[in-house]
Amino acid sequence: MLATMLAAAVIAGVYVLLIARHLHKAAAPGRPHRRLAGAERAAAARLLNGDLDRAGYRAELEMLAALDAAERPLVVPAAER
Numbered sequence: 001m002l003a004t005m006l007a008a009a010v011i012a013g014v015y016v017l018l019i020a021r022h023l024h025k026a027a028a029p030g031r032p033h034r035r036l037a038g039a040e041r042a043a044a045a046r047l048l049n050g051d052l053d054r055a056g057y058r059a060e061l062e063m064l065a066a067l068d069a070a071e072r073p074l075v076v077p078a079a080e081r
Contacts, residue, residue: 043061
């Protein structure tokens with residue numbers, strides 16, 4: 001019984017450590033998708049506050065999409081024949 005509880009505690013500890021490591025890597029300030037997500041969040045807040053109209057919001061998101069496409073292009077594999 002004690003061995004089972006210790007094994008479960010070790011597994012839970014490793015799981016928490018792996019999640020913390022993943023979150024730390026994902027929150028790194030140099031990651032482009034985090035920077036773009038922050039800019040998108042700011043644009044949405046400005047839209048909701050009335051500081052930005054719909055056309056301006058759309059233009060900002062188009063610009064962010066273009067930056068994202070340049071930094072991380074989507075590669076689609078060719079269809080098999």
